[in-house]
Structures are given as C-alpha cells and as structure tokens.
Amino acid sequence: MNPRTVPGPRRFTLALLILTVPLLLALLGPLFAGEPGPRAASFTLGGGHWAGTDFVGRDVWRQVLLGGRPVVLTALAATALAYAVALPLGLIAALTHRRWLEELVMRPFDVLLAVPSLLFLLLVAAVLTPDAGGLALLVALVNIPDAVRAVRAATAEAAARPAVEALRMQGETWWRTAIGYVGRSALRTLAADAGVRLAGVLYLVATAAFLGIGAEPDAADWAVMVDRNRTGMFLQPWAVVLPAVLIMALTMGTNLLFDAALTRPDRGPGQDRRGRRPAADRGDQGTAPDRRDRGPAPDRVPQPGRTPAPPSPTDGPPRAPGRDEKSNPCI
Amino acid sequence: MHLNEPDAAEVQDLRVEIDGRALVDGVSLRVPPGRITALIGASGSGKTTTGLALLHEHPPGARVTGEIRVPDGLVGYVPQHPATVLNPARPVAALLQDIARTQIRHLPRRDRRTAIRQRILRALGQARLQDGETLLNRYPHQLSGGQQQRVVLAQALLTGAGILVADEPTTGQDAVTKQQIADQLAAVAREGIAVLLLSHDLEVVRALADHVHVLRAGRIVESGTPEQLWSRPQHSWTRALLTSAAATEPSEGPPVQNGTDETASGPAAATTVLRVRSLIARHGKSTVLRTPELLLPPGCSAIMGRSGSGKTTLARCLAGLHRSYDGEILLDGVALPRSLRDRTREQLAAVQYVFQDARAAFDEHRPVLDQVARSAIRLRAAPRTEALAEAERTLSTLGLPGDLVRRRPTELSGGELQRAALARALLARPRVLICDEITSGQDAVTRRSLRTLLAGLVRTHPELSLVLITHDRDTATLATRIAVLDDGHVVEQGPADELVTAPQHPLTAALLQPAPDVGVMSGMRG
Numbered sequence: 018m019n020p021r022t023v024p025g026p027r028r029f030t031l032a033l034l035i036l037t038v039p040l041l042l043a044l045l046g047p048l049f050a051g052e053p054g055p056r057a058a059s060f061t062l063g064g065g066h067w068a069g070t071d072f073v074g075r076d077v078w079r080q081v082l083l084g085g086r087p088v089v090l091t092a093l094a095a096t097a098l099a100y101a102v103a104l105p106l107g108l109i110a111a112l113t114h115r116r117w118l119e120e121l122v123m124r125p126f127d128v129l130l131a132v133p134s135l136l137f138l139l140l141v142a143a144v145l146t147p148d149a150g151g152l153a154l155l156v157a158l159v160n161i162p163d164a165v166r167a168v169r170a171a172t173a174e175a176a177a178r179p180a181v182e183a184l185r186m187q188g189e190t191w192w193r194t195a196i197g198y199v200g201r202s203a204l205r206t207l208a209a210d211a212g213v214r215l216a217g218v219l220y221l222v223a224t225a226a227f228l229g230i231g232a233e234p235d236a237a238d239w240a241v242m243v244d245r246n247r248t249g250m251f252l253q254p255w256a257v258v259l260p261a262v263l264i265m266a267l268t269m270g271t272n273l274l275f276d277a278a279l280t281r282p283d284r285g286p287g288q289d290r291r292g293r294r295p296a297a298d299r300g301d302q303g304t305a306p307d308r309r310d311r312g313p314a315p316d317r318v319p320q321p322g323r324t325p326a327p328p329s330p331t332d333g334p335p336r337a338p339g340r341d342e343k344s345n346p347c348i
Numbered sequence: 349m350h351l352n353e354p355d356a357a358e359v360q361d362l363r364v365e366i367d368g369r370a371l372v373d374g375v376s377l378r379v380p381p382g383r384i385t386a387l388i389g390a391s392g393s394g395k396t397t398t399g400l401a402l403l404h405e406h407p408p409g410a411r412v413t414g415e416i417r418v419p420d421g422l423v424g425y426v427p428q429h430p431a432t433v434l435n436p437a438r439p440v441a442a443l444l445q446d447i448a449r450t451q452i453r454h455l456p457r458r459d460r461r462t463a464i465r466q467r468i469l470r471a472l473g474q475a476r477l478q479d480g481e482t483l484l485n486r487y488p489h490q491l492s493g494g495q496q497q498r499v500v501l502a503q504a505l506l507t508g509a510g511i512l513v514a515d516e517p518t519t520g521q522d523a524v525t526k527q528q529i530a531d532q533l534a535a536v537a538r539e540g541i542a543v544l545l546l547s548h549d550l551e552v553v554r555a556l557a558d559h560v561h562v563l564r565a566g567r568i569v570e571s572g573t574p575e576q577l578w579s580r581p582q583h584s585w586t587r588a589l590l591t592s593a594a595a596t597e598p599s600e601g602p603p604v605q606n607g608t609d610e611t612a613s614g615p616a617a618a619t620t621v622l623r624v625r626s627l628i629a630r631h632g633k634s635t636v637l638r639t640p641e642l643l644l645p646p647g648c649s650a651i652m653g654r655s656g657s658g659k660t661t662l663a664r665c666l667a668g669l670h671r672s673y674d675g676e677i678l679l680d681g682v683a684l685p686r687s688l689r690d691r692t693r694e695q696l697a698a699v700q701y702v703f704q705d706a707r708a709a710f711d712e713h714r715p716v717l718d719q720v721a722r723s724a725i726r727l728r729a730a731p732r733t734e735a736l737a738e739a740e741r742t743l744s745t746l747g748l749p750g751d752l753v754r755r756r757p758t759e760l761s762g763g764e765l766q767r768a769a770l771a772r773a774l775l776a777r778p779r780v781l782i783c784d785e786i787t788s789g790q791d792a793v794t795r796r797s798l799r800t801l802l803a804g805l806v807r808t809h810p811e812l813s814l815v816l817i818t819h820d821r822d823t824a825t826l827a828t829r830i831a832v833l834d835d836g837h838v839v840e841q842g843p844a845d846e847l848v849t850a851p852q853h854p855l856t857a858a859l860l861q862p863a864p865d866v867g868v869m870s871g872m873r874g
Contacts, residue, residue, distance in 0.1 A: 179709040182669055185688050187772070188696050188726040198711050 028277045036270025039263040043085025050082045060249035060256070069253040072245050073235060077256045083237035084260060089267070091153045091231070092219045098157035099164050099214065107168025108195040111176040123169065126162035134159040134221060142230040152231030156221050160214060167210045168203075175202035205279055212275025216268045223264055239264050354419060356381040356511040356542035357402055362414035364397050364406055364566075371397045371410070373566035379511055379542045384533060386545040386553045388589070389563035391791055395546040398563070399425075399513045402544065418511065424504025424541075428516040430497040434488035440499055441484035444468045447506045467506060474539060475502035476532050493655065494525055501532065511542040518549045520789040522654045522819030524858045530556050548791040550590065554578060562586045589792075621646050621813040622666065622699075622780055627675035629661050637661050637836045639675075643829075644780075648806045648814040650824040650844070652859050653833035659817045660704075662833070663782050666815070667701035679779065697727040700773035704785040706765035710757040716768050717743070717753040723775040735775070742771045745808075746801060763794035767801065774809075781805075782815045787823045795822070802826055821860050832856045 056074035057064060068077040110122040138155055141147070147155060175181070176199050184194045200207070226232045226240030234245065239260035246256035357379040364372040372394040379385045379402075387395045397406070403423045406412050427433055435443060448464040455463055472480030477498040488496055497517070504512055514533060518526045530552055537543050547553055553560060554574045562570045562577070562585065570583040581587040622644040629637035637658040653659045664670035666677055668688040677684045679698060685691050700723075703709040711719055717739055724735035743753050746767040757765055766786050773781055783802070787795045803826050806814055818824050825848060831841035832855060840853045851857040 179703045179705060180711055182701075183703060183709040183769075183772070184711070186667065186669075186696065186701055187723045187776070188693055189722065198713075201711075201713055 032270055032273035032277045035266050036274055039267040043089040046082035046085050050079050060253040062253055068255045071256045080237050081259050084239045087238045091149055091222050094153040095156035095218045096215050099160040102161050103164030103168050107165045110169045111172040126165050129162040138225055147231055149231055156218055171203040171206035172199045175199045209279055216272050219268050353381050358417045360415040362401055365411045370566050375568055377561055379544050381542045382540045383558040384537050384543040384545055384556050386557035386560045387563055388553055393563040394566040395563055399546045420510035422507050422509035424509035424512040426500050426514045430500040436488050439485050439487050471502040471506035474505045513544045515546045518552045550792055623678040625676045629665055629673040639838055646813045648827040649829040650816045650827035651831050652824050657833040658836040659833050663784050663817045667699055667782055693727055697776040698779045700776050700778040700781050702769045702773050702783045702786055706769045712757050715754050720772045723772050727776045742774055746771050780813045784817045787820055
C-alpha cells in the first residue's frame with residue numbers, strides 16, 4: 018500500500034498500525050509492569066515467563082514494558098533540542114543580509130559536520146560518562162550542524178521573497194517574520210527533515226546504548242537488552258528479538274507516519290491540474306469580465322467551493338503568481 | 349501577394365474540456381500565411397489553450413475534439429518569458445546547432461558544418477538580432493531580455509515552421525521594447541510566415557494585426573479587421589474590451605489643478621516632500637544609479653525609464669530597502685536612515701512601498717484583512733479591533749468587499765491583491781507612497797481600474813505624495829511631475845504637461861509616444 022497513491026486518511030493506516038504497538042508499550046508500559054518477580058535462571062523459557070528470562074534471570078516481558086520509555090524519551094528530547102537550537106540559527110543565516118554573519122553561523126557547523134557522530138559520542142562518553150540526559154544532549158549536538166543546514170536551505174527561498182520586505186516595511190518584529198512567515202512557508206520541508214532526523218536519532222540512541230553509553234549495563238532499555246542478551250540468543254531468542262523488533266517498528270513507523278502526513282491528498286473530481294474549481298458564475302453580467310479562479314495555490318490544496326460573489330466591475334482577470342503560467346507551454 | 353496560398357493552419361470546432369468544463373468551446377479559425385492573426389480576450393478566455401492546440405499541446409487530462417490542420421506540420425512557439433525556454437547551461441550556438449543539425453542530415457559530411465552555420469545566421473537575421481555572430485558564444489543569462497526573445501524567435505524560425513504562435517510578446521514591456529517586438533513580428537510576417545498573436549495588449553494588436561478574433565469564455569464572439577472592430581464593434585463584449593483600451597479615460601483625467609499650483613511655486617523647495625541629493629547607488633561593486641538632484645513635490649510624480657534603468661533601485665533606496673548608496677534622501681529636510689531597520693516607526697510609516705508582484709508580497713497563509721490591518725497595529729500602535737475596522741473600510745473604498753478580504757491571498761486575483769497591497773500601505777498613513785510598476789504585467793482591464801484608483805487616491809488624500817515607478821505611458825500621465833531615467837542617470841525631469849507635449853530627450857519622446865507605430869510596415873505588406 019503506497020501512501021502516495023492512497024487517498025484520504027487511509028494513507029495513515031499502515032503507519033499507525035506499525036507505530037501504535039511500540040509507542041503504546043513504550044509510553045504506557047511502566048504502568049502495567051507491576052512488581053519484579055523472583056529471579057529465575059538466565060535464558061530460560063516457560064515457567065510463567067511467557068517471553069522467557071534475560072541474562073540475569075529477569076522476566077523479559079517486564080523488561081520490555083519498562084524499557085521503551087528511555088529510548089523514546091531520549092530520542093524525542095534529542096530531536097527537540099536539536100531543532101530548538103537549529104531553527105533560530107538557520108533562520109538567522111537565511112534572513113540576514115550581512116554576508117559575514119551568515120558565514121559566521123554556517124562555517125563552524127561545516128567543520129562539525131565532518132566529525133563522525135558515533136566517534137564523537139564514544140570520545141565524549143569515554144571522558145564524561147553521561148547519563149540519559151547527557152546522552153540526549155550529545156545526540157542533539159551531533160545533529161545540530163545538519164539541522165542548521167537543512168533549516169537554512171529550506172527557508173532561503175522564502176526569505177528572499179518580497180513578502181519578507183513587506184513585513185519589514187510594516188515594522189514587523191524579527192520573530193514574527195522569521196517563524197510566522199518564513200518558517201511557516203518551509204514547514205513541509207522542515208517536517209520531512211524532522212521525520213528523518215527522529216529516525217536517525219533513534220538509531221543513534223540505540224547504538225549508544227549498545228555501546229554502553231548513557232545507560233546502566235543492566236538497565237531496562239530496549240537497546241541495552243538487545244546488546245546484553247545477545248550472548249544467549251540461541252538459547253532464548255525472545256530476549257533479543259522482541260526489543261529489536263520493537264525498535265525497528267518504532268523507526269519505520271515514524272518514517273511512514275511523516276511520509277503519510279506530508280503526502281498531499283489526491284485531488285477530488287471537478288478540478289484541473291492546478292486545483293481550480295469551475296468558475297461558479299461565468300460573468301455574463303454585462304461588462305464584467307469572468308471572475309475566474311485565482312491562479313495556482315502554492316500547496317495545491319483543493320480550494321473550497323466559493324459562493325459566487327458579485328464580480329466587481331473593475332476587477333481584472335487573475336494574474337499568475339510569480340512566474341507567469343504562460344511560460345510553461347505544457348499547461 | 350499570398351492570397352491564393354493555402355492556409356498555414358486551420359482550426360475547426362476546437363473544443364478542449366477538462367472535467368466537464370470547456371476551456372475552449374467550438375473555436376474555428378484560419379491562419380493565412382504572411383499575415384498576422386490576433387486572438388484577444390481577457391486572461392482565462394482560452395487564448396493560450398487555442399494557441400497551444402495548434403502545437404497539439406493541451407492541459408493534462410483534457411479532452412480535445414475538433415480538427416486542427418497544420419499542413420506543414422511545424423509550428424513555432426514564442427512564450428511570454430523567453431528565458432524560461434532557453435537551456436541556461438548551453439551557449440546560444442549550441443542551442444541553435446541542435447536544431448540545425450537535424451535538418452542537414454542529407455548533406456555530405458564535409459558540407460554540414462558550413463550549412464549549419466548558414467542556417468543559423470539566416471535565422472538570426474530573420475529574427476533581427478544584430479551582431480548575431482558575437483552573441484553565439486554567450487549563455488542565455490548573459491543576454492538582455494530583448495536579445496533572449498530574439499534568440500527564441502530565431503529558434504522557432506530555424507525549424508522552418510510556417511506558422512509562429514507568439515504568446516503575449518509585449519506584455520509588461522516598456523514602449524521602446526514594444527516597438528521593437530512589433531517590428532520583429534511584422535518582419536517575420538513579411539517573410540511569408542503566418543503569425544498567430546495571442547495578446548491582451550490592444551495597442552499592439554491594433555497596430556500589427558491583419559485579422560482579429562475576440563475570445564470570451566472559450567468562444568469567438570467577433571472577428572474582423574482591426575479597423576472594423578475598433579470603429580464598429582458589434583458584440584457588447586468587444587465594445588467593453590476595446591473601450592477600456594482607450595488611452596486615458598477622460599472622466600478621470602490627471603489632477604491638472606494641482607499641477608499648475610506646484611509649477612507656479614518656483615523652486616518649490618519649501619513644499620518638497622522628498623528630495624534626493626547626490627545619490628550614488630551600487631549593486632555590489634558596480635554603480636547603477638547616479639542622481640545628483642531629484643525633487644518629488646506633493647501630489648503625483650512619476651519616474652519613468654526602460655527596464656534596467658535604475659528606477660526600481662531608486663525606489664528601493666527611497667523606501668530603505670536598498671542600503672548600499674552614498675548621498676542623502678531628505679524627507680521634509682530631515683535625512684532618512686539608509687536601512688529600514690534604522691528607521692523609527694514614524695519614519696517607516698512616512699514612506700511606504702507597494703511591490704510590483706502583489707502575490708509574492710503577501711503571506712499566503714494569513715487572511716488578507718489581518719495583513720492589511722497589521723500596518724496600523726505595528727506602525728501606529730492602533731488597537732486590534734480599531735485597526736481591523738479601519739482596514740475593512742479602506743479595502744471597501746478600494747473596491748474589495750468584506751467577505752473577500754477575509755480569505756487568503758491565493759483566492760484573490762492579481763488586480764485585487766494589488767489593491768489590497770495599496771490598502772496595506774495606506775493604513776500606515778504615509779506621507780510618501782511609492783508604487784513600483786504596479787500596473788505592468790496586468791491586462792488592460794485591470795490596468796485601467798488601477799489607474800482610476802491611483803487618480804482617485806490623489807484626490808482623496810491631498811497630503812499624500814504618490815511616486816509612480818513605471819514605463820507605461822498611461823500610468824505616467826496620471827502624474828504632475830515626471831522624471832526620466834536612462835542607465836542610472838536622470839536625463840529629464842519636469843512638469844508632466846511639458847514632457848508629454850515637448851520632450852527634450854529622445855528617450856522621453858520614445859517612452860511617451862502613444863502607441864507602437866507599425867503603420868509604415870503594414871502598408872508594405874501585400
């Protein structure tokens with residue numbers, strides 16, 4: 018089921034199917050975890066543990082219930098932090114007219130981009146031994162240069178428009194211009210980037226946990242579980258398979274969800290390529306020219322049907338935005 | 349001369365439908381060779397669709413019925429913005445060679461090179477491109493707009509097409525360029541090529557065309573020669589379209605009373621609102637504008653010039669949008685800071701600017717009313733409800749009803765958005781309102797309504813100083829004072845009446861001439 022060809026809300030079905038289970042387990046799991054039972058032998062199946070026991074004899078299912086939260090929360094926190102820093106910096110770089118300021122913001126990040134993220138994590142972890150919060154901070158730091166570039170590239174086009182100058186002429190504050198107009202114009206691109214980044218951060222957080230950064234060696238954490246229970250994988254696969262599948266489902270589901278949210282819904286009937294509705298009145302009121310549709314909507318969202326308003330007699334026909342529609346011979 | 353030759357193209361009962369709606373509804377016409385046939389009508393009347401149907405192009409998903417016969421099989425097409433069809437990554441010679449190469453396959457290899465060159469030079473000559481040889485090695489972005497258009501024309505002619513479809517060739521151009529384009533098309537027709545001119549520029553159509561079809565809502569409502577149509581229009585729509593093309597509407601004439609008052613007050617330094625002193629503006633390293641002295645008194649002033657003469661740079665310097673300049677701009681004797689950011693709220697409110705592209709100057713996500721009211725909220729610290737009420741009042745005086753302005757900009761037409769932009773600027777209660785080419789690129793009906801609006805503004809706001817940046821003669825004649833720029837220098841400035849009746853500089857005369865004059869050309873055609 019390709020989200021691109023499925024119209025309407027059905028395109029969310031697959032994403033939600035895949036994402037709901039790990040997300041619910043991660044966020045609500047600890048409520049159902051209950052008390053820890055007595056320790057059993059490691060890597061055994063059965064005996065009341067329907068998913069078996071892990072490397073220290075704890076019930077795997079209980080660990081799964083408890084282990085989602087750290088992963089999800091760290092990943093979300095890292096992404097949010099990365100954007101909280103990248104958004105203002107990217108907007109400053111895009112909106113400034115001072116060349117030196119733009120260079121000052123962007124060049125240091127170019128240098129940081131060259132540093133491999135995992136290596137950086139390992140280095141810092143070796144020196145500082147961070148906890149979960151520290152890990153979130155580190156992962157955010159690693160993602161910021163990329164996010165700043167993405168924000169600047171996405172907003173550069175909108176920042177050069179006359180609308181920004183018009184807002185300045187109105188004395189509008191920098192924040193309302195930057196976030197309210199420029200940021201809003203680049204929303205789709207930024208949302209797509211956020212989806213990709215979240216998936217990447219999940220991967221990085223999980224990898225960090227595999228390597229023992231940011232979590233105790235016996236913590237209830239899906240990624241840690243995958244690492245620690247590897248040794249007994251052929252005795253008792255569920256201790257590895259369950260958390261691994263859940264991490265994968267989380268990453269895939271997030272990606273698919275963002276994909277589906279960003280897919281434009283299919284056009285309904287009665288509209289041409291540019292999302293026009295048939296003109297409600299054909300302008301046969303004397304000298305008034307036809308009040309046709311107003312030209313392509315930038316997001317190509319279907320226009321709501323309009324009630325025929327009385328055409329003003331001096332109003333002219335629509336002019337295409339920016340590039341004139343006639344320059345495209347294939348209209 | 350060509351009367352007995354078969355038509356270069358013939359269209360019978362063309363009907364183009366999309367989703368049940370007819371873009372073109374039963375159009376039949378013939379395009380004879382060596383003649384210029386024009387299709388006129390408002391935007392959206394089906395001109396472009398008909399023109400493109402000759403190329404067998406139609407909007408995706410459209411149902412096309414009817415018969416289109418092009419015996420030659422080849423149709424040339426010149427779009428409105430020629431730069432968009434030139435490959436920017438290849439020099440002009442390569443673009444033309446690609447076409448020429450397909451035509452000389454039958455020749456032996458050693459003759460091909462010279463044959464290609466001959467064809468290219470001939471096509472460039474037909475397109476009236478001077479120094480064609482020197483331009484061959486340039487890339488499209490290194491050519492001026494006029495040269496790009498001629499290269500596209502040469503491309504079309506090189507294919508050996510017997511018919512050329514010219515889509516809005518003169519829209520948005522200044523008078524001198526319009527003349528050149530008109531001459532080009534007339535020359536092409538003289539070579540025996542049929543030209544189908546799609547335009548809403550009625551002056552050019554009247555001067556150039558041999559036969560005119562009036563389109564409305566996809567149907568031809570009237571056809572005839574320009575003389576017939578202009579003197580005895582039969583259909584009411586033709587009458588409406590052609591009378592709106594009448595140059596200056598007599599009932600809304602320029603405010604002559606103000607003009608005489610201003611010119612009588614000698615140096616007028618005391619009443620001057622805006623004064624430019626020793627302005628030297630730069631783009632990067634190169635100087636684009638040198639204005640030793642420019643006076644803009646209260647009332648309506650116009651700054652005219654060809655494209656690229658520096659008018660927009662001057663306007664942007666006045667507004668504070670262009671900050672790399674030396675010299676001073678004085679508002680009531682007080683120097684204005686160069687950059688917008690350094691201006692106080694009062695200074696910002698005093699000088700307002702209306703952009704050429706109204707659609708790009710609005711935020712497409714917010715309702716128009718909110719954006720218009722924002723001027724008052726930010727620049728005059730007015731409370732929100734009051735600002736909204738004032739915005740709605742101003743918009744309705746400009747002809748935009750309340751329910752329309754509560755919509756997003758995407759649902760308004762270009763003309764309506766231009767009025768909304770005017771309202772947005774007016775809400776700041778400015779002393780100086782700079783309108784940058786707001787009538788260019790619009791069709792005749794919208795242009796006329798905007799001109800009426802501007803003339804009305806001058807009357808209802810006597811303390812407002814309107815500065816019109818334009819290359820359009822009819823807009824400039826609304827002003828009482830005109831300054832003409834050429835290549836960054838002020839070549840002439842003075843009262844509008846003087847410049848219109850007795851221009852000193854040849855450029856002034858060229859820009860203020862009534863209409864492209866192809867009378868000589870049409871007389872020479874058989």
